[in-house]
Amino acid sequence: MSNRTLAIIKPDGVQKNLIGQIITKITEAGFKIKAIKMVRLTKDSAGGFYEVHKGKFFFEGLIEYMTSGPCVPIALEKENAVADFRKLIGTTDPALADKGTIRKLYAASKAENVIHGSDSDENAAIEIAHFFSRKELLENSVS
Numbered sequence: 001m002s003n004r005t006l007a008i009i010k011p012d013g014v015q016k017n018l019i020g021q022i023i024t025k026i027t028e029a030g031f032k033i034k035a036i037k038m039v040r041l042t043k044d045s046a047g048g049f050y051e052v053h054k055g056k057f058f059f060e061g062l063i064e065y066m067t068s069g070p071c072v073p074i075a076l077e078k079e080n081a082v083a084d085f086r087k088l089i090g091t092t093d094p095a096l097a098d099k100g101t102i103r104k105l106y107a108a109s110k111a112e113n114v115i116h117g118s119d120s121d122e123n124a125a126i127e128i129a130h131f132f133s134r135k136e137l138l139e140n141s142v143s
């Protein structure tokens with residue numbers, strides 16, 4: 001079982017100046033930051049990242065949103081990373097999310113929900129590779 005997941009502080013999280021508070025929640029929950037950067041996604045890059053949602057009613061809006069400003073992808077490590085991180089961020093719709101989760105605390109809506117988390121070990125590996133080269137992951141390694 002993999003111990004990595006990909007988080008993205010989405011453009012609304014960056015715009016609302018929540019990078020610090022969100023990262024504090026993540027590290028307090030026991031995740032180690034393996035790599036981090038700030039990037040402005042192109043439509044092609046966002047479309048590739050969310051390929052599985054192509055054709056859905058919210059796809060165009062999702063691409064607009066994800067390219068509306070810079071975002072902060074973060075490669076994270078922890079035992080049981082994927083499941084534990086999904087628990088930390090809460091359900092897609094913040095109105096339904098558990099108390100204390102990142103989406104419950106900070107997200108405005110199901111569309112603009114401040115943070116992404118991978119949904120499987122397989123997708124975590126693909127999504128980490130979308131943003132970080134092997135070289136970047138190795139060179140920044142602290143443990």
Ligand code: IDP
Nearest residue numbers: 053058062091092110111112113115116117119
């Ligand atoms: P997840 O981010 O909780 O894994 P997904 O179903 O994978 O949720 O959807 C990806 C992203 O697409 C969501 O985080 C949200 O930004 C957007 N999205 C999902 N469902 C809806 C919807 O019903 N309306 C508007 N946006 C949506």
Ligand code: MG
Nearest residue numbers: 116117118119
């Ligand atoms: Mg998803």
